[in-house]
Amino acid sequence: MTPQSDEDEVWRQIVASFNETAEATSAAQPWPDRENIPADDTPQPVKAEIPAVTREEEEDDERAPAPEEDDSDHYVPPPPPPLPKMDPGTKIAWLALFGGPAYLLLAALLSWPMDGWIVFAAIAAFIGGFVALIVRMGDGPPPDSGWDDGAIL
Secondary structure, rough: OOHHHHHHHHHHHHHHHOOOOOOOOOOOOOOOOHHOOOHOOOOOOOOOOOOOOHHHHHHHHHOOOOOOHHHOOOOOOOOOOOOOOOOHHHHHHHHHHHHHHHHHHHHHHHHHHOOOOHHHHHHHHHHHHHHHHHHHHOOOOOOOOOOOOOOOO
16 A cells, blocks of 8 residues: 555545544543532423422521532632832832822822922922933843843743
8 A cells, every 4th residue: 555545545534434423531521520410410390380488498498508619629829929129219219200290290180389490300300210210120131140041931
């Protein structure tokens, strides 16, 4: 047989079995086996007769404790790492970046008098904070990265 005829035979088998149903195995289920509904718990059609329920039976039903859920299969993420500590220079830069425009907005909303030097100081604080954060950001690799410039995870 030639390799071409073997390939043709495989394709014929695939096409012939295209409409066949696959076997249902428990390994192919996307849920655990404990969530499968047993055959005897299938919903039954509701009968026309409705039995009378007494008040005591209703109260007993209300007091029945709910079954506790098993949390062993649920993923509980580890606690997040603490936030990095900022040095005072970075804190001052962030305060200036947001504090200058916030003061101007608050002063405009509350009709506070704004002298020229106050407006200048607020705008200078915004620009200074922005420049300080950009300069402190750094654009090179970390000093301990070694000789390899590959991906850093």
